[in-house]
Amino acid sequence: MWSAVRPYTARLLAAGLAGVAAELCGLGLVAAAAWLIARAAQQPGLAALSLAIVAVRGFAVAKGSLRYAERLAGHDVALRALAELRGRVFDALAARRRDLASRDGDALTRMVSDVDAVQDLLLRCLLPAVAAVVCGVAGVVVCAVAAPGAAFVVAGGLLAAGVVVPWVAWASGGRAAARAAAERERLAVRALDLLEGGAELAVFGASGRFAAAARESAARLEDAERVTTRVAGGVTAAGFLLQGLTAAGAAWVAVNAGADEVAVAVVALTALVAVEAVLPLASAAQRLREVLPASRRVAALLAAPPPPRPERPRPLPRGPLAVDFLGVRVAYDDARDDASGTYALDGVDLTVERGRRVAVVGASGAGKSTLLAAISGEVRPESGTVRLGGQDVAFCDPGEVRSAVRGLTQDAHVFATTVRGNLMLARPDATQAQLEAAARRARLLEVVDGLPGGWDTVVGEGGRGLSGGQRQRLLLARALLADPPVLVLDEPAEALDPATADEITRELLTLPGGGTLLLVTHRLAALAAADEVIVLDRGKVVQRGRHENLLGRPGAYRDLWESELLTT
Incomplete structure (x- = not known):
């Protein structure tokens, strides 16, 4: 699965470096601002504050610019990787269609939800973790320079907020996350049954039973997500509490160690920012627990051996075949x-x-x-x-x-695109004359003439907007256009x-x-x-x-x- 990200390693590295630099600028901004405010209260000469003033402005401008660069590069990598990975998953599903026991709803889940998990792995798990580690270490270093004793308090707070709280989030939210993933997959299957097979279910009087099953899955999914939300709320509250206690503890140690008021201010605010940088690790751990099953399913699909292929394929002759x-x-x-x-x-x-x-x-x-x-x-x-x-x-x-x-x-599909686009799937280089000839043989030409946009009329997924006969003519015209x-x-x-x-x-x-x-x-x-x-x-x-x-x-x-x- 990571092979889809590998071609964009340089961009991902640039996104990580930009995120780390943005966090460091945020840390520097708060430390410089704290020093500037506390030192200005002592009423020194302006020359003594000029460097801090420039530093505050520079850190402020750089933080915003670097954060934008990190978001831009990170999402660029994620979206490119998603596009490539989605294509690979589609090819894997198509190649193994006859060997898979999964239903269409499971394939839909793999194509959409499971592949989207890769985006969260990059943007909500990997990049925040790298930035948090670097910023936490930098915060400890700044506090050690200002008041050595306070650095131990900050380090303890960082370990609690960056290791203990995420572990609690991982452990307590794991079962609910697994339930939510399973119910989401079941709901996708049942919702697809209702959407795609609504007419057939109505004919056999099974609509109510299938709708009740879908509502039951939705209710179970809601319960599982409610539990994960409660865990997330508790984890967030614990993180904020640790942040405040760490800042107060670091300031108290600095005061007792005889540090001046400038150092105390720097330590207190630096501790706040350092712990704040590691707080996203808790939500990252919870999200990682949720997306790991999806990423494993995608990895298993891509790692599964493809259907056997001949080592030296024999070519087929040209023209009509016996x-x-x-x-x-x-x-x-x-x-x-x-x-x-x-x-x-x-x-x-x-x-x-x-x-x-x-x-x-x-x-x-x-x-x-x-x-x-x-x-x-x-x-x-x-x-x-x-x-x-x-x-x-x-x-x-x-x-x-x-x-x-x-x-x-029997399983021919009409895609959510124009009439022309659906036909040209069979022959992308088809001319207008060839389209019209195939449509004429399938009795589709009069249908196209009656559509509001003609050949460029957009039809819905599965042929929604067309009658059963019109949809069949469209599929027949596409088959005739292929002329295999x-x-x-x-x-x-x-x-x-x-x-x-x-x-x-x-x-x-x-x-x-x-x-x-x-x-x-x-x-x-x-x-x-x-x-x-x-x-x-x-x-x-x-x-x-x-x-x-x-x-x-x-x-x-x-x-x-x-x-x-x-x-x-």
């Missing part, structure tokens, strides 16, 4: 061959020639989406081989496979009216050009245009052939056709 399945078996959740029949794909043998347009049909849960995921490498077969263009996917570069097999999947060697489309006409859905499906299967097409659909009316129809049932290929030939004989395809006729 797809071959040789005895492919895929099981989710470590399922094995048992009475429950939990294989998503069970010994699939299948060949799709390059450039062919093939429809994949079957009842829900038949394994259609898993078939597409196996082609793109998103799921690994438990046994068997998947080939693209004659090359075993297991021996190809995963990035090249993802580039070669693209399209519209193998185009996979999972229910591309979902949420569209039947006439439009059949029209789009027919065009996808008949228009020339493009790569090999595998289209998953529940609608069979337009499949006469397909080169071949593949029927899956319980993870197995049970029928394949032309639409009209399959309808001419009994079997799963004719059952699906009759079922569709009944529902329409």
Whole structure:
């Protein structure tokens, strides 16, 4: 995790030095001002005060300037490190998506809250600690010069405020901080369920139950944060009490040691500033206890070995690619061959020639989406081989496979940006003519013309602001714009009216050009245009052939056709 900060070590060092210098200037300012005020009361000549006057002005100006420089450099390092680290976490989550057991809410927590913890580690823990140590040592030195006996009192106060109080904050707030971190993660998961799955929860009458669970998590989080707030308040009060006692004790020792009034004033005020510099260590310790679990999660994610990659990846040929399945078996959740029949794909043998347009049909849960995921490498077969263009996917570069097999999947996402921006994710160098061509094929062009900002209309996260059909057209247009060697489309006409859905499906299967097409659909009316129809049932290929030939004989395809006729 610290590797994200390493490129900015020089800037971080500059921020630390600026913070230390600012604290020293603050200490010097108070010491010089105390000496000046006490000495001026003795009414010496102006020449005797001129150096102190200049010192007060210089320390005052320098403190503000150095503090600004420290904030500027520190936040610059933190924000740059956050940007780089967030990219690494995103890449790690994307690379391990199929291997992670975490839900989307956990991934969101890692991307936002956990990564933000790095900023607090730098700005609220590391930099204040360095400045506090240096300023504390300098305060002891100043007091030792003014009144040697008082330096021991100041050193004791610094140890109490800078070591004992932070340890108490760490120990007493640790359990509450751990509870708060856990509840914050649970609340993120439940809030995301409500936000992203609100419509589905409402349909199944589960909105109240999920909302109650979210409120329960929020209440537990509030309780944990209330405890941490009480600890923080107690720690702050203890720090201020120690600050006052240290200043009073140092002044008392200086007076009893026979120091003059100028030295007493310098000792008292220097003790105040020195202890004040270490007071942030208590809140830093408490915050460190809170962010350590988050930083450990990020570090564990980045340190985890990536999915295995071939040592010498085999290149994929250019142009449309043939797809071959040789005895492919895929099981989710470590399922094995048992009475429950939990294989998503069970010994699939299948060949799709390059450039062919093939429809994949079957009842829900038949394994259609898993078939597409196996082609793109998103799921690994438990046994068997998947080939693209004659090359075993297991021996190809995963990035090249993802580039070669693209399209519209069930988890396709609409980002909170413009319509144009969402489309150009598929092809950043696309021209306006290419955008319009893809939009026209997906029936999106009329939607864009009706939007207030046209192509530059901003849509919400997940497609908020668009209807279900408009969102589906946008996703389909993005898939068509990519124009990969193998185009996979999972229910591309979902949420569209039947006439439009059949029209789009027919065009996808008949228009020339493009790569090999595998289209998953529940609608069979337009499949006469397909080169071949593949029927899956319980993870197995049970029928394949032309639409009209399959309808001419009994079997799963004719059952699906009759079922569709009944529902329409």
